[in-house]
Amino acid sequence: MTPDSILPSLAYITIFPGFLFLAVYGLYLQWVDRKLCAVMQNRMGPPLIQPLADFIKLLAKEVIVPDAADSRMFRLLPFFAMAAVMTAVISIPVGAHALCSFQGDMVVVIYLLTIPTVTFFLAGWSSTSPYATVGAMRVLTQLFAYEVPLMLALIGPAILAGSWNLTEISAFFAAKPYLIPTQLLGFLAGIIALQGKLERMPFDIPHAKNEIVGGQFTEYSGRLLAFFYLAIDMELVVGAALLNAVFLGGSLGLTGWAAIPVFLAKTLAITFLLALLKVLMARIRIEQMVNFCWKYLAPAAIIQILADIVLKYKLG
Amino acid sequence: MIKPARIFSEVIKHLFIKPATSGYPFEKAKIMPNFRGRIDFDSPKCIGCQMCVKVCPSKAIEIRLAAIQPPAPAQVEGQPVVAAKRKFDCFMHLDHCVYCAQCVETCPKDALIMTQDFELAHTSRAALTRHYK
Amino acid sequence: MSKITIPLGPQHPALKEPENFMLVLEGEQISGATVNLGYNHRGMEKAAESRTYLQTMYLLERVCGICSHSHTTTYITNVEELAKAEIPQRALAIRTLIAELERVHSHLLWLGVAGYEMGFETLFMYTWRDREQVLDCLELLSGNRVHYSMNTIGGVRRDISIEQKAEVSRRIKFLEERTRYYIKIGTEEPTVAARTANVGMLPPAVALERGAVGPTARASGIARDVRKDEPYLIYDQLDFKLITHNTNDVFGRLVVRVLELVESYKMIHQILNNLPEGPIAVKVPMKIAPGEAVNRYEAPRGEDIHYLKSNGTDKPERVKVRAPTLANLQSVAYMLEGGWLADVPLVIAAIDPCMSCTDRASVWDPKKGKMALYGWEEMRKLGIEHYKKRGVNFSGL
Numbered sequence: 078m079t080p081d082s083i084l085p086s087l088a089y090i091t092i093f094p095g096f097l098f099l100a101v102y103g104l105y106l107q108w109v110d111r112k113l114c115a116v117m118q119n120r121m122g123p124p125l126i127q128p129l130a131d132f133i134k135l136l137a138k139e140v141i142v143p144d145a146a147d148s149r150m151f152r153l154l155p156f157f158a159m160a161a162v163m164t165a166v167i168s169i170p171v172g173a174h175a176l177c178s179f180q181g182d183m184v185v186v187i188y189l190l191t192i193p194t195v196t197f198f199l200a201g202w203s204s205t206s207p208y209a210t211v212g213a214m215r216v217l218t219q220l221f222a223y224e225v226p227l228m229l230a231l232i233g234p235a236i237l238a239g240s241w242n243l244t245e246i247s248a249f250f251a252a253k254p255y256l257i258p259t260q261l262l263g264f265l266a267g268i269i270a271l272q273g274k275l276e277r278m279p280f281d282i283p284h285a286k287n288e289i290v291g292g293q294f295t296e297y298s299g300r301l302l303a304f305f306y307l308a309i310d311m312e313l314v315v316g317a318a319l320l321n322a323v324f325l326g327g328s329l330g331l332t333g334w335a336a337i338p339v340f341l342a343k344t345l346a347i348t349f350l351l352a353l354l355k356v357l358m359a360r361i362r363i364e365q366m367v368n369f370c371w372k373y374l375a376p377a378a379i380i381q382i383l384a385d386i387v388l389k390y391k392l393g
Numbered sequence: 394m395i396k397p398a399r400i401f402s403e404v405i406k407h408l409f410i411k412p413a414t415s416g417y418p419f420e421k422a423k424i425m426p427n428f429r430g431r432i433d434f435d436s437p438k439c440i441g442c443q444m445c446v447k448v449c450p451s452k453a454i455e456i457r458l459a460a461i462q463p464p465a466p467a468q469v470e471g472q473p474v475v476a477a478k479r480k481f482d483c484f485m486h487l488d489h490c491v492y493c494a495q496c497v498e499t500c501p502k503d504a505l506i507m508t509q510d511f512e513l514a515h516t517s518r519a520a521l522t523r524h525y526k
Numbered sequence: 527m528s529k530i531t532i533p534l535g536p537q538h539p540a541l542k543e544p545e546n547f548m549l550v551l552e553g554e555q556i557s558g559a560t561v562n563l564g565y566n567h568r569g570m571e572k573a574a575e576s577r578t579y580l581q582t583m584y585l586l587e588r589v590c591g592i593c594s595h596s597h598t599t600t601y602i603t604n605v606e607e608l609a610k611a612e613i614p615q616r617a618l619a620i621r622t623l624i625a626e627l628e629r630v631h632s633h634l635l636w637l638g639v640a641g642y643e644m645g646f647e648t649l650f651m652y653t654w655r656d657r658e659q660v661l662d663c664l665e666l667l668s669g670n671r672v673h674y675s676m677n678t679i680g681g682v683r684r685d686i687s688i689e690q691k692a693e694v695s696r697r698i699k700f701l702e703e704r705t706r707y708y709i710k711i712g713t714e715e716p717t718v719a720a721r722t723a724n725v726g727m728l729p730p731a732v733a734l735e736r737g738a739v740g741p742t743a744r745a746s747g748i749a750r751d752v753r754k755d756e757p758y759l760i761y762d763q764l765d766f767k768l769i770t771h772n773t774n775d776v777f778g779r780l781v782v783r784v785l786e787l788v789e790s791y792k793m794i795h796q797i798l799n800n801l802p803e804g805p806i807a808v809k810v811p812m813k814i815a816p817g818e819a820v821n822r823y824e825a826p827r828g829e830d831i832h833y834l835k836s837n838g839t840d841k842p843e844r845v846k847v848r849a850p851t852l853a854n855l856q857s858v859a860y861m862l863e864g865g866w867l868a869d870v871p872l873v874i875a876a877i878d879p880c881m882s883c884t885d886r887a888s889v890w891d892p893k894k895g896k897m898a899l900y901g902w903e904e905m906r907k908l909g910i911e912h913y914k915k916r917g918v919n920f921s922g923l
Contacts, residue, residue, distance in 0.1 A: 117404045118651035121412045207532045211551070211867065278645055279717060287540040287643050287871045357398045359717040360645025362868045363554060399715040400648055403707075413655045425662070427684075429669040450577065450584035493584050493675045498683065 086176065094171035096163055102341075103310030104128040106317070106348050113352040128310070135303035143296050145205040154196045154203075155297075155304035161192035162311040169318045170244045170327050172336040178244040183235060186243065186319060187228055193312055194220050194274065197283065200305070201293030212292030215283040215363050216276075222370035223273030223280070229378035230267035234260055234323050237385040243319075247327025257326055259388060263381035264324045266374050268347070271316045272354050273370070275309065279358040280366060313351075317344040424509050429494045431510040434483035434525035438504035441481045445496035445505060453489035454496060456481050459526065487513050488521040529557065532867075536565045540643060540871030547858075547874070551867060559862035561855050574845040579605050579814060580679055582842055589847060590880050591672050592635065595621075595628045596825035597832070597847065598677045603758065604819040604834035605679055611810045615760070615802040617681035622759040623797045624668065624676045626790045627694075630701065631660045632826035633783045633790075636878045637708060640780060643871040644721040649711060656704045659697045666690055681807025691798050702791045709784050722777035726861035726873035729774055736856040740828020741786065742877045744770045745778035752824035764793050776869075776876045812840040825850055827878045851880045 089095055107128045115122025142148050168175050168182035175182070194216060201213025235241055237256065238249035250257055273280040284292025291297070294305060321327060321343045328336035361369065415422070424430075436459070445454050458481060465477035483505075497507045515521055530551050536544035544565035550558035570589060574582045586601050587594045599621055606613060634657040641649030661671045667690060668674035668683075676682050712718055728738065733746040743750050747770055753761040754768050769785045771778035814836040823830045828850030837843040854877040861873050913919070 114647075116412070117407050118648050119407050119410070119413045119655055120651060121414050121416065207530055210530070211532070211554075214553075278647070281645070282868070285645060285868065287645070288868050290539055353404070356404050356648045357400060358646065359641070359649075359715070359721050361717055361720055362866055364866075365720055394714055395716045395719065396714045397716050399711055403652070404648060413658075425665045425669070427669050428665060429675070448578075448580060450581035491584060491588070491673070492670070493673070494669070495580065495584065495675075498678075 089176045090163075090167070094166055098171075099163060099166060099311045099314055100307060102344075103307065103314045104132065106313050106344070107310045109345065109348050110313075110352045110355070113349060114356050117352070117356045132303050132307065135306070136300050138299035140299035140301055141296075143204055143206065146296065147203050150199065150203050152301060154200045155301045155308060158193040158196040158308035159304055159311065161189050161196075162308055162315055165189035165315050166311075166318070168243060169315065170247055170322050171318055171340055172328060172333070175244050178242060181241045183231060183241050183243050183246070183323070186315075187231065190274070190312065190315065190319070191220070191224065193308055197276075197293050197305075200297065201283075201295075204293075204296035206296050208289045208291065208295045209293055211289050212283045212295065215289075216293055218363055219273060219276070219280065219283060219366060222367040223270045223374070226266055226370055226374035226378050227270035227274060229375060229382060230263045230270060231319075231323050233263040233378065233381040233385045236382060237389050239389070243322045244327075247322045247325075248330075250324075250326035251328065251330040254326060254329070256388075257324070259384070260324050260381065262377055262384070264320070266378045266381065267320055267324065268350055269354065269374060270370070271320060272351055273366070275313055275316060275351070277351065278355045279360045281360060282363050282366060285360055313348070314344065317347040317351075320347055422511075424511065426509075427507075428509045428511070429492050430508050431487065431492075431513055431523075432485060432490065432494065432496060433506040433508050434485070435504045435506060436480060436482065436526060437478075438502045439481040439483070440502055440504075441479060442501065444499050444501065448495050448499045450493065450495065451489045451491050453486045453491075455484040455486075457484065458482075483525040485523045485525065486521065487523060488518060534870060540874065542639075543880070545879070547862070547870070549862070549867070549870065554867050556862055556865055556867060556870070559859050561859050563855070571845050571847065574842055576841065578812065578840045579842060580812075582845065583677065583679065584675065586845070586847070587673050587675060590849065592632050592880060593628060593825040593827065593830070594673050595624050595676065596823055596830050597849075598675075599625065599759070600821050600823040600830055600832040601834065601845070602677050602679060603821045603823075604832055605814060605836075606810065607819045607821070608814050608817045608834065608836050609679075609810050610815075611680055611808055613681055614805045614808060616685075616804045617806045618759050619797055619801050620682045620686060620806065621677065622761065622764070623686075623794060624664070624674055624682075625759065626793045626797070627660055627664055627667075628674075629790050629826045630698075630787060630794075631657055631664065632878070633787050634660065634701075636783055636826075636875075637712075637780070639875050639878075640722075640776075640872065643875045644718065646715075646718065646721075649708075649718075653708065656701060659701055663694045663697050666693060678807060680810040681805070683807070685806050686801065691801070695795060695798050698791055698794050702788070705784060705787050705791070709788075712780050712784055718780075719777065721869075721872065722780055723773070723775060725776045725869045726865060726876055727774050728857050728861050732860055733774075733857060736860060737853050738828075738857045739850050739853045740824070740826070740878075741779055741782045742828065742854050742857060744768075745782045746774045747772040750829075752822045752829050756822060758821070758823065760797075764796050766793050776872055779876045813838065814840070814842075827851060827880060828854060849880060851877065855879070 091097060108123065108125055111127070112122040142151050165186045167177045168186050170178070198213045198216045201209040201216060234246055234250070238246040240246055240249065276283055284294060289295070294302060297305060318340070321340065325343050328339050331339055439456065441456055441458070443456055446456055458479060462480055463477055466475050468474055494507045497505045513521070532549045532551055534547040534549055535541045536546050546562040546565065548560045548562065549556050570585060574585055577585060583598050583602060586597045589597045634653050638650045638653035638657065641647070641653065664674055665671045667686060668676045676684065728742070728746050730746045730748055733743050733748055738746065738748070739750070749768055749770050751768050752758070766789045769782050769789060771781050816836055816838045818833070818835045820831065820833050830850055831848040833844070833846040834842055835844040858874060858877060862870060865873060
């Protein structure tokens with residue numbers, strides 16, 4: 078690598094669409110989400126600065142590590158979660174193309190997005206308190222419920238585009254926008270599974286506050302909790318970007334700076350759908366969640382795959 | 394009958410109407426006209442009968458003789474001497490008061506007045522004891 | 527799977543008041559539950575003995591923030607019974623009006639809390655927003671949103687004007703419409719059904735055995751309502767239905783409460799339309815002749831019982847309050863067993879618990895797992911010992 082290529086790559090990783098962009102846009106999307114929910118519930122909602130203020134406030138608080146917990150692991154986990162999310166964004170086309178695009182990067186992104194969930198489980202498990210333990214068990218149970226439908230939902234467009242490369246898939250749909258509506262079923266399944274992955278209502282079962290207090294994060298405090306929350310916000314951006322790339326044709330063929338507004342508009346629209354899901358329903362029980370995911374969500378994704386195979390055959 | 398996302402239309406409708414909550418400290422709260430708030434004291438009317446002190450369920454009122462008494466009115470020729478009306482002070486312990494306004498009802502001379510003040514929080518406890526003269 | 531014991535409370539987000547439930551968990555399922563009371567003992571019954579009858583009324587109003595009118599009305603009925611006072615019809619009608627408004631606000635509050643406990647925050651926000659209407663009605667009529675202080679010994683404190691009548695009935699009409707909508711949400715939304723159906727089962731036989739009262743009992747098909755069984759105030763002149771449901775679960779309790787709301791609106795309109803003319807209060811002497819009285823009252827949460835003993839002075843000799851939550855808590859332990867951990871907050875909330883009404887002093891030893899109930903004498907002994915250690919001797923008192 079020459080210095081000429083290192084500098085842009087470094088900027089890509091640290092500023093856009095790496096750490097800085099993810100953090101700022103993540104906090105902004107958190108605000109959008111909270112504000113939308115508030116408006117739909119006829120409330121006022123927080124001011125724009127609220128997520129940042131919460132983050133800074135948590136940074137200033139004392140970090141308490143339980144005696145029984147494995148101190149090193151307990152402290153490292155939030156950063157693992159954040160690192161995994163930030164690595165995933167390298168392969169997802171945020172603007173026109175991704176930094177590190179290769180055949181099969183979709184599988185890598187799915188894999189990297191599973192790591193935060195595993196760290197949530199480890200966080201709960203290593204805290205050793207009863208609430209955190211129950212929360213950790215729920216995280217893992219829930220992982221097995223939504224992960225398969227999410228993967229199945231993502232496979233459909235990949236089959237149609239004939240590629241495992243996220244950039245190529247989005248380029249395929251950008252070239253043939255009339256195919257986007259055919260992916261509706263898979264898109265909806267993907268949105269619902271993403272809601273489960275982000276552990277938001279009605280799937281916020283692992284940290285359902287009126288059942289098991291803070292769930293897996295019960296023992297976390299201060300800086301460590303702040304970074305966990307930041308990782309979740311970043312995961313929201315990455316998840317929305319992933320769905321955008323796979324289902325909605327990414328930047329729609331635009332290149333350079335023009336691609337950015339398209340990306341922002343479409344991730345905001347996905348956030349709106351996620352917020353809508355959040356206000357529409359009551360939280361369900363963990364066994365109902367597993368039932369729902371396997372009975373309805375996974376079959377819906379499979380139907381989409383079958384439809385895509387037929388479609389691909391028809392298109393030649 | 395089961396309909397998924399039954400609340401959908403209501404939720405969408407609320408995207409376009411104003412929030413029901415108010416930005417309270419910056420926006421005045423609406424209070425009904427005969428809300429039972431802070432009790433005010435009208436010293437000239439008080440005769441010091443201590444009825445309010447006796448009836449108060451939370452021992453929030455003290456009625457004491459004022460330190461400075463008004464002078465007796467000048468004697469009119471041919472009339473008997475009129476004693477000066479004694480003046481009373483009221484100490485209202487807002488931290489004890491339960492705002493039931495029973496004292497207002499009991500007072501035979503209407504010397505206690507119910508107001509609509511409700512923003513009575515304070516950082517110092519001493520400030521919660523109001524001295525009405 | 528190994529068993530773990532989880533303490534739910536005394537500090538827990540699901541509980542609005544301190545109370546402790548020890549849950550034995552096998553995975554997500556509960557294999558045993560015990561209820562431990564006593565975190566909220568305030569010594570009110572004792573405090574009542576050192577206050578006059580009128581002051582005691584304001585004290586008992588603060589037994590509970592939600593059913594403040596229930597407690598004062600029951601207490602005051604006792605006092606008036608002992609004083610042999612004849613209460614004017616208009617006062618009784620106004621008391622009934624406030625009682626029904628209170629039921630409306632309590633049931634709407636419950637609906638919101640149930641929504642919150644099942645993670646349906648939108649329902650929570652909407653019901654609580656609409657509940658403001660009835661709270662405004664109460665503020666308009668009585669001068670306060672929560673502690674209305676509408677009762678006084680011998681009648682009520684404030685009369686109702688024609689404008690107030692019109693305002694109340696306008697707001698109640700709005701609430702009727704909203705309640706129809708909530709009935710639809712409660713019965714048609716699949717996630718609500720998924721969370722409430724077959725949760726916290728309480729078969730009628732168990733409900734009777736454990737002495738369940740109010741909506742908890744009525745949802746198990748037991749037609750028991752003091753307003754019907756032993757009409758007080760002016761309930762014998764009102765036309766309303768006794769609501770029961772036979773699903774025995776949280777869903778039944780939800781249905782009973784929302785349908786009771788509709789009945790309450792009906793009653794409010796009936797009272798407003800036929801408010802008897804006349805005085806609103808009679809004078810009752812400060813000193814009450816010696817005697818004993820017991821009265822029952824259908825509070826929003828169930829049957830509320832007050833006992834009063836007078837001794838001829840202006841202060842009561844003994845006041846005893848049996849709040850509905852105490853009767854219902856026995857059923858909660860039964861309802862929790864065999865259920866899911868996720869349903870615990872909802873099952874507890876489904877009896878509409880009001881812990882501050884309920885608490886009696888008890889001591890629980892976590893090391894031995896033993897619980898001891900303390901009577902007055904023992905409490906006194908403990909108190910004296912405690913202060914002796916700190917150098918104050920109260921044994922002479």
